[in-house]
Amino acid sequence: MVILDRLPTQDQLQQMRMDVEQRCLMCETGLKFRDHLFACCTYSRQIWTAILCMCNIERNVCSWDMELQWLCAKLKGKSLLVFFLKLAWGSFVYHVWEEHNRRKFRSLSRDVAGLLDCIRKSIQLRVQNRSILMNDVNKKLCVSWGVPL
Known part of the structure; x- marks a missing residue:
C-alpha cells in the first residue's frame, strides 16, 4: 500500500474531495502525504536514522524515492543485515502509520524512543x-538490536 501510494493520506483524501487537516500529526509542520510522512517528517526521519544506526549504516535520509531506490539495491542476498533491513523497513512503515492513526483517532502519542522500542521488540x-x-558483523548487529546471542 505504501509503495503504491494507496494510504489514505492528506493528498489522497483531498483528491476524493474530503476535508482534512493540513498539518502532519507527527511533526506538526509538514503536509500529510506519503513522502513527508515516511521520509521528510522529523519524527519519522529520527526513527529511520536510528534504525539505520542499529544496522551499523550511516546514511543521510533524503527523500522517499531515494530511500526506496537505496533499499531496492540493498535488500538483495541472504545476509543477516539484509534480513534485519527487510524487517526494519516493514516494521518502520507499519509502526509510523500506526502512530499516525493513534494520534488521529485516539489522541495518543509515543515519542521517538517509545516507537523505536516497539520496532525493536517486533x-x-x-x-x-x-x-x-x-x-x-552478525554479533555486532544482534547486540545493537538487543537480540540474545
Whole structure:
C-alpha cells in the first residue's frame, strides 16, 4: 500500500474531495502525504536514522524515492543485515502509520524512543528463534538490536 501510494493520506483524501487537516500529526509542520510522512517528517526521519544506526549504516535520509531506490539495491542476498533491513523497513512503515492513526483517532502519542522500542521488540520477536551464524558483523548487529546471542 505504501509503495503504491494507496494510504489514505492528506493528498489522497483531498483528491476524493474530503476535508482534512493540513498539518502532519507527527511533526506538526509538514503536509500529510506519503513522502513527508515516511521520509521528510522529523519524527519519522529520527526513527529511520536510528534504525539505520542499529544496522551499523550511516546514511543521510533524503527523500522517499531515494530511500526506496537505496533499499531496492540493498535488500538483495541472504545476509543477516539484509534480513534485519527487510524487517526494519516493514516494521518502520507499519509502526509510523500506526502512530499516525493513534494520534488521529485516539489522541495518543509515543515519542521517538517509545516507537523505536516497539520496532525493536517486533524485530526481536521475529529473530529470536532464528539460527544465526555468529561472525563479528552478525554479533555486532544482534547486540545493537538487543537480540540474545
